[in-house]
Amino acid sequence: MxxxxxxxxxxxxxxxxxxxxxxxxxxxxxxxxxxxxxxxxxxxxxxxxxxxxxxxxxxxxxxxxxxxxxxxxxxxxxxxxxxxxxxxxxxxxxxxxxxxxxxxxxxxxxxxxxxxxxxxxxxxxxxxxxxxxxxxxxxxxxxxxxxxxxxxxxxxxxxxxxxxxxxxxxxxxxxxxxxxxxxxxxxxxxxxxxxxxxxxxxxxxxxxxxxxxxxxGKAEPFGSALDGYGPLPRAERRARAAALAPYIRALASQDRPQVGHFTDTEPVLDFLARAEHPRLAALGTSCPDHFLRTKVRPLVLDLPPTAELDVAVARLKELHSAYREDYRAYYEQYADENSPAMRGADPAIVLVPGVGMFSFGKDKQTARVAGEFYVNAINVMRGAEAVSAYSPIEESEKFRIEYWELEEAKLRRMPAPKPLATRVALVTGAGSGIGKAIAHRLAAEGACVVVADLNAENAQAVAEEIGGPDKAVAVTVDVTSEEQIAAAFAEAALAFGGVDLVVNNAGISISKPLLETTARDWDLQHDIMARGSFLVSREAARAMQAQGLGGDIVYIASKNAVFAGPNNIAYSATKADQAHQVRLLAAELGEHGIRVNGVNPDGVVRGSGIFAGGWGAQRAAVYGVEEEKLGEFYAQRTLLKREVLPEHVANAVFALTGGDLSHTTGLHIPVDAGVAAAFLR
Structure with missing residues (x-):
């Protein structure tokens, strides 16, 4: 009642x-x-x-x-x-x-x-x-x-x-x-x-x-401006942040993988441009809610934003080693026999003068909120320094709260993480059809998803369906453009800290007999699928190697990569190209912990952008069936007599990346309901 x-x-x-x-x-x-x-x-x-x-x-x-x-x-x-x-x-x-x-x-x-x-x-x-x-x-x-x-x-x-x-x-x-x-x-x-x-x-x-x-309050509570530490112009700042992000995420993920968030608001940039920021940052945050999210203090890069990238990365690694040693010393100083085990010594907040703040957590919301809390801490420090001196509680008290048994009990009550938690996925052609289904499935399994598509409106709609910016972001990308691909990965780095899982799904199809297939038909399909997959995989490998966290690259190839059918020379040849890219990259990237696998679908008619764009009518004409019956036709020619849907392809992508096939690379999984002529052998 x-x-x-x-x-x-x-x-x-x-x-x-x-x-x-x-x-x-x-x-x-x-x-x-x-x-x-x-x-x-x-x-x-x-x-x-x-x-x-x-x-x-x-x-x-x-x-x-x-x-x-x-x-x-x-x-x-x-x-x-x-x-x-x-x-x-x-x-x-x-x-x-x-x-x-x-x-x-x-x-x-x-x-x-x-x-x-x-x-x-x-x-x-x-x-x-x-x-x-x-x-x-x-x-x-x-x-x-x-x-x-x-x-x-x-x-x-x-x-x-x-x-x-x-x-x-x-x-x-x-x-x-x-x-x-x-x-x-x-x-x-x-x-x-x-x-x-x-x-x-x-x-x-x-x-x-x-x-x-x-x-x-006094006018400049954080002290005078530090020469050379002012903010870079916005475009330069964000480019620098995107370049640094995978390296910083690697440092923040030494104990356990983390999702990242980037903030370059005025309070952060002003704090880092002032003379007192090293002293104040070292004092740490105070309010229990703050330091439970941000750890006892941040890691602060002590170089101006104009330093060479490799110099900045090398210095961040040095500072990270020192941070871990200091955190272990903090733990060992205050822990007793009843204290919970140390939870990890990596920073949750990394401050880069002239660029901004990187914050980390077990998911995007946690990472974003950690950054918000450090902005709160900056505001607190500004107010305290304006009228007095910032004087946080003793570190022993911070430790009592950070390693409080009641806090530990709260952590134990948290649900088990989903299989793809902390992983960042970028899916091309994700605005419709198979790509959309893959984006939804990966997000449902805990991944943050970058929805990449040539159609900006479709990409944005899918990102919103998934749950908005804490779950998914949309990027507009033509996979034939090196610049647009690099920009998409930069957006992924700014949104989530990097990329761990890439799905090459973008594609088109033109079905014509050999004599009617033009050089433009051939070039267009190869540019989008063969060349586009190569360009996306190259950028993915660059980001994944910078992170040092391994990764997955999955190609959505096709049954046509191994099956010879009529009137399909350009499409099938480019799918064969993609299929061999899987083998080549699996062999090359394995030493970096990057696994490369493929999925070979067939007859995915319902919801397919390719079929809706004219391919369905062309294939229906080839096989002499009504276009609306094409899915049924494909199903009847399979061993299982079942129609293949976008969700079935998404299931295969998850099977390859969800953890159970952790020792598998170079594999192609058929998702075609059984086409004997396309059996791999």
Whole structure:
């Protein structure tokens, strides 16, 4: 039996959406909000006080009812009677399960106590850049008093948890005039008797802190401009970023493969052009949400953007080795026998002056959000340096949170990655037919996909169908053009960090007898399929070798590569060319861990761009059948008597690249429902 959502919970969702929609208020998935209200107990009929609070892992801006944890307030507050003290406060998270109302909704987060123990009907806990700037200033307590008087109270740094909830509750009780507090090294908390009052108080703290920093702050908090470190012009900057991306992704993927994201917004470029950026970057981020995403500090290239590419790459490798040594030393200094194993020593953020920021994660969204969090950190550093000095929490405290058992438990709850997770695929001719089906299948298996097609509108439509820029991007490319192919791979590098899996699918077909086949017919088909596949594979090999992560190249050839049929000289000859490219490149690229395989489809009529473009009518005329019956005709001449669809070809591509055939290269898989004359032998 379903019930309408309580009015206080409805107001909570609306408030959360408004607050979460503005990045000045809080970062993605950062902070939480709550509401309290009375309902009738479904068992006794008596009134019972409940609390609705954003559950673990949710995002305020997109929060839904099912993302709320629902707890009985009397039981939650009774936990104070069994609280074993700060040394064992982590045990209280499991105790929240005994306070749930009914099934309880989402899993309660570590911040649940902050909301439940504070005597206020509505509570917001947020991570605004302006609030964290005060929270991470060397004299944050004094600045808080200067900014707010006694209406906002300073709470010294304490790791999120039950004790912090008790601290904030005590602060509110001792300061009845206060509307909220600044949490040292962390963020802000505000409260109110109504949803409207709570939101108003949150926004007042955020905007008042912004105004205070602007009015009191010095003009150049990051210091003077560094000679030669200013941003390159946009086109040069992005070309340099694309050239560096595969090398940087290789460094960030030493422990486990990562997807990349590139950012060259003004705050990043200005930070890297200033004299103080090396000092500040070395101090690391502070807000727990920041460094859990960005690691304890970034890797910073200490060369100007005009340095030769090979010099920059060599220096990045040196810095990466030092970064890994420093991270291991950090882990070993603070770890004890109960600490989780080290998760990896590669950077999540790589800063390149004059070019921008590369951020990394297990998927595109994680990589993008890591970059967003480092921009938050830059904003925090700017604010703190403007009015004081940036002073993040101690590294020992950062370690306690990064390797917190509760954080480890959250990671263990994550679903297993999909087979193609962290892999970046580029599919040519992906705007329709077989290519479109391949793009969809690879994305469904976890890959990020670059949808490459001559038809820009079709490519964009497919990218949007797959899920937009965190899943797929569209590039317009004529595979006969070396420049356009290079540009497509550059876009892939900027979007996802590089390319791991390339499918040569682009093609056309002209069906004519020998004497009617013109030199132009021959050249056009060979330019697109034979030459185009060669050019795409060459660019793919260049990118994959730079990454050093291996890779896959798959050719969509054809049954016609081995079968001799009538009136098809140009198409079949170019498909035979593609088929032998598979063997040649498998032999050459194996030493780099790059596997090259092929798929030989036949009779893929439904959804095919080639067949729709006139090829179907031509082949139907050759075989003396109606065009709309061509698929059925092809099916009846096969051993299995089954029609081949684009999805069946996509299945074969996944079989070759999904992991089970990890030791296979130089193979052609027929997807033709069985054509004996095309058996490989």
């Amino acid at each position: 379903s019930h309408p959502l309580h009015p206080e919970a409805e107001a909570l969702l609306a408030r959360s959406h408004r607050l979460g929609a503005d990045p000045r208020n809080t970062n993605y998935a950062g902070g939480n909000a709550s509401a309290k209200g009375s309902v009738a107990d479904p068992v006794t009929g008596d009134d019972v006080e409940l609390m609705w609070v954003k559950g673990s892992g949710g995002d305020l801006g997109t929060l839904k009812a099912e993302g709320l944890a629902v707890l009985r307030l009397d039981r939650m507050r009774a936990l104070t009677q069994v609280y074993p003290g700060v040394e064992r406060e982590d045990e209280m998270v499991a105790a929240f399960d005994y306070c749930l109302h009914g099934k309880g909704g989402a899993a309660p987060s570590i911040d649940t106590a902050m909301h439940g123990l504070v005597e206020a009907a509505h509570v917001d806990h947020l991570h605004p850049d302006s609030g964290i700037a005060l929270a991470c200033s060397a004299d944050g307590e004094k600045l808080t008093a200067d900014c707010f008087g006694d209406s906002v109270v300073w709470v010294p740094w304490r790791r999120p948890g039950f004790q912090l909830g008790l601290d904030i509750a005590a602060v509110k009780e001792a300061n009845p005039q206060a509307i909220g507090c600044i949490l040292g090294g962390h963020g802000i908390t505000a409260w109110g008797d109504t949803a409207e009052e709570c939101e108003r108080n949150s926004l007042h703290i955020i905007r008042a802190a912004e105004a205070f920093l602007a009015e009191r």
